[in-house]
Amino acid sequence: MRDIEFHNREKEAKEIRAILDRRPTLITFIYGPINSGKTELINHVIEELPEEYVVFYINLRTKFLASYDDFIESLFEMEMETEGALKKRKETLAELVSSVTKVAGIPINKEFLDYVFKDNKPKNAFSYILKLFEEVRAAGKQPVLVLDELQKMGDVKVNGFLIYELFNFFIDLTKEKHLAHVFVATSDSLFIEQIYSEAMLEGRCRYLLVDDFDNSTTINFLDKYNFSDAEKEVAWDYCGGKPVCLVELVNSENRVEKAREMLRIRRGQIDQRIEVLKILRKRILFEGEEMEVKYEEVMKILERFSEDESYEYVGIMPDVTYLVKENIVFVDPVKGIIKSQSRLNLLAVREILQRVIANE
Numbered sequence: 001m002r003d004i005e006f007h008n009r010e011k012e013a014k015e016i017r018a019i020l021d022r023r024p025t026l027i028t029f030i031y032g033p034i035n036s037g038k039t040e041l042i043n044h045v046i047e048e049l050p051e052e053y054v055v056f057y058i059n060l061r062t063k064f065l066a067s068y069d070d071f072i073e074s075l076f077e078m079e080m081e082t083e084g085a086l087k088k089r090k091e092t093l094a095e096l097v098s099s100v101t102k103v104a105g106i107p108i109n110k111e112f113l114d115y116v117f118k119d120n121k122p123k124n125a126f127s128y129i130l131k132l133f134e135e136v137r138a139a140g141k142q143p144v145l146v147l148d149e150l151q152k153m154g155d156v157k158v159n160g161f162l163i164y165e166l167f168n169f170f171i172d173l174t175k176e177k178h179l180a181h182v183f184v185a186t187s188d189s190l191f192i193e194q195i196y197s198e199a200m201l202e203g204r205c206r207y208l209l210v211d212d213f214d215n216s217t218t219i220n221f222l223d224k225y226n227f228s229d230a231e232k233e234v235a236w237d238y239c240g241g242k243p244v245c246l247v248e249l250v251n252s253e254n255r256v257e258k259a260r261e262m263l264r265i266r267r268g269q270i271d272q273r274i275e276v277l278k279i280l281r282k283r284i285l286f287e288g289e290e291m292e293v294k295y296e297e298v299m300k301i302l303e304r305f306s307e308d309e310s311y312e313y314v315g316i317m318p319d320v321t322y323l324v325k326e327n328i329v330f331v332d333p334v335k336g337i338i339k340s341q342s343r344l345n346l347l348a349v350r351e352i353l354q355r356v357i358a359n360e
């Protein structure tokens with residue numbers, strides 16, 4: 001395995017830095033197709049930030065979130081089960097703040113531990129965070145809260161959905177108090193679509209797209225790893241600018257064969273998903289109702305990709321929902337378009353369409 005250094009993203013990094021330079025006013029949603037490099041970008045920007053920023057970065061991806069307690073535990077930096085670890089905690093908020101620079105999770109002191117967990121009230125946790133952030137500001141620094149994969153807590157309930165309480169808290173931190181910058185990242189485009197049409201967030205957030213690399217960024221990346229012209233052509237044709245796919249090629253003995261293999265695998269997977277619809281009445285949750293996913297409807301959506309790479313949509317119907325959940329297509333509510341999750345997916349879909357037409 002070769003060591004792959006962070007590549008480019010100057011435009012997006014600059015945008016984030018410009019946001020951090022101003023007074024916090026809006027929540028920033030970072031979105032994009034799967035594996036486009038959202039998390040990598042955030043981590044890169046955090047690493048390069050000057051000392052005056054104190055970043056609280058929480059990635060919910062690996063967290064198991066079934067309840068309110070799970071969420072609170074993943075928010076705070078603590079090992080609840082070990083007494084010893086707790087005893088080692090700093091005693092006052094001021095001491096805590098002076099010891100944090102760039103941390104994962106929100107540190108907590110003993111005094112607030114009981115309070116935060118009292119009566120399952122999100123407000124207790126939020127008021128603790130507020131105090132902590134105020135303390136950070138009093139120390140002459142700027143707090144930044146980053147939540148990666150926030151959609152994971154979409155189903156958690158405490159007297160209604162916790163996510164709404166959380167959004168209210170974020171609005172308070174940004175638009176009302178101008179206290180902390182809030183960034184939320186997600187690869188779930190259905191979640192972003194919901195957020196986009198959520199009345200309570202209207203005019204209170206902005207969206208930042210982190211898409212796959214464009215052509216020149218991709219070629220520059222490949223040049224770093226000595227791709228021949230023929231290899232570059234195949235890489236762009238099969239992987240487009242999907243970083244994770246390009247990294248696979250960098251690490252392969254035979255790059256051209258690897259690209260073909262990745263397409264074969266993806267095509268097989270999508271074929272399986274589609275063929276199953278012919279014999280199974282698959283149901284998905286749509287607007288709170290269980291709806292049947294119909295093979296013909298799904299194929300109609302896929303057919304739109306036979307010539308074009310994207311199309312403008314009006315509404316998100318069960319067929320599109322299914323294709324998003326299977327990571328085949330990506331909904332961009334800001335641009336109002338639907339496109340494939342990646343070049344590899346687009347090619348696989350086109351091969352499948354040709355086979356279906358040939359069989360008819």
Ligand SMILES: Nc1ncnc2c1ncn2[C@@H]1O[C@H](COP(=O)(O)OP(=O)(O)OP(=O)(O)O)[C@@H](O)[C@H]1O
Nearest residue numbers: 005006007034035036037038039040187243244247
């Ligand atoms: N700018 C970059 N330079 C080099 N490699 C990158 C870059 N961005 C992403 N990658 C590679 O792509 C992989 C996937 O990136 P990352 O996990 O950041 O994507 P993501 O958009 O957060 O994915 P998900 O949709 O699953 O949340 C990384 O592990 C890394 O190998």
Ligand SMILES: [Mg+2]
Nearest residue numbers: 038039148187
């Ligand atoms: Mg990510």
